Amino acid sequence: MLDLKFIRENRKAIEEMLEKRGINLPLQKFYELDEKRRNLLKKIEELRAKRNKTSDLIGKLKREGKDTSALIEEMKEVSKTIKFMEEDLDKTEEKLSNFLLIIPNIPHSSVPIGEDAEDNCEIRRVGEKPEFSFEPKPHWEIGKKLGILDFERATKIAGARFPLYIGAGAKLERALINFMLDIHTKEKGYIEVLPPFIANKESLIGTGNLPKFEYDLFKLRGYDWYLIPTAEVPLTNIFRDEILKEDELPKRFVSYTPCFRKEAGSYGKDVKGLIRQHQFNKVELMTFSLPENSYEELERLTTDAEEILKRLGLHYRVVVLCTGDLGFASAKTYDLEVWMPHRKDYVEISSCSNFEDFQARRANIRFKRKNKSKPEFVHTLNGSGLAIGRTVSAILENFQQEDGSVVIPKALRPYMDGLEKIEPLKT
């Protein structure tokens, strides 16, 4: 959410931002609502001031035993008028805040202007593409041959787009979770959090998932509860409606959670394998930062996520999203894209974003500087560190051998009881 005053006073900047993002909003309506609200508020507050004064007077006169019936009659009318106007104000404010909630964040000046993913800019490539003396297979075929992935039976249990890991596959998933959590907590100083996997409406409004993206969320029938689409939701809302102290910042958290997404509108896309699932595991990094340090923090968070790929020996590249591809709440986003040999392309495995004060304003997360009276909004950042299912796919495809086995990356072996290779099932 942007600052109402900022929108009011910087109409041009808002129009330019929407243009860059390729979004059309009836802004004129917004400015009309804003003006209506202020006019109504002014009148109502004048009447309330009058009522407050007169009610005090009535109290005094009554104590003196004087007649107050004329004043009471007058105030009855005033109260009726106030109530009537308040109804109008409530409606206006609701419309205004609904509008405010669908205005996207302003991209940082360093974000390239572009229409879609085609215009994203590559920042760097790390590692080498693996070379194969044979045609590399897709990870779902490898997983099936190894007996560690069973999508058919997952369909029986739940439906399409659900994972079922068995044996070494389940262990690999768990090993990756522990491997990532250990690096981030022991080496990078993040505090581990295990949050609820269900969040309420307020929390999802705080991060920007609601009201605009409800279609991608699983809602619990009969409750105002949603399955979390990412740990970003519970983590960001830890400090909702709180005022932190300056010296508490930055606060860095890491969290393993499953993530639940409807993936509505992606029918026919990535239908096979682990890439796009209704349920997947993720280790998420999250930082609450001082505003002046948040871009430094974004670089840090991104390199902390990259560290995992480096240690696993996976080739990847870092891209900065252009204005047209940038998420609704984000001011700047780096995607980490891992090399997938079967697809012969890079696939997003992490998305690291600085939301500046956009989420903090929605979720009302502030901090107070020493010797300063006014609280300010914190900056929030998060990034996957990493998406586990996609990491499994990348490992299976990048480290597959001609005989159908898959070599476990060295760094991961301590988490796999020393296992060096997953061998295909004997048939």
Add this chain to the structure above:
RNA sequence: GGAGGAGUGGCCGAGUGGCUUAAGGCGGCGGUCUCGAAAACCGCUAUCCCGAUUAUGUCGGGAUCGCGAGUUCGAAUCUCGCCUCCUCCGCCA
């Protein structure tokens, strides 16, 4: 799921319709005193919105006593609904 109790400022805690500008205390900040500190004393002490103001503040007004509605000229106080916490019973990993 059933029965009862509670929710007031950073914290504790008083307040059962107007005399509350939310008492009092603790903590915190500033000051007096001191070589310095402690003690004592004095002052300050939240957040949001609207308006004014050559302005990171000040002034005026409005709102906020868990949240939301209602009664009333007037609500922290009365009524209803919801949320959270505590105690007990039942069920349960």
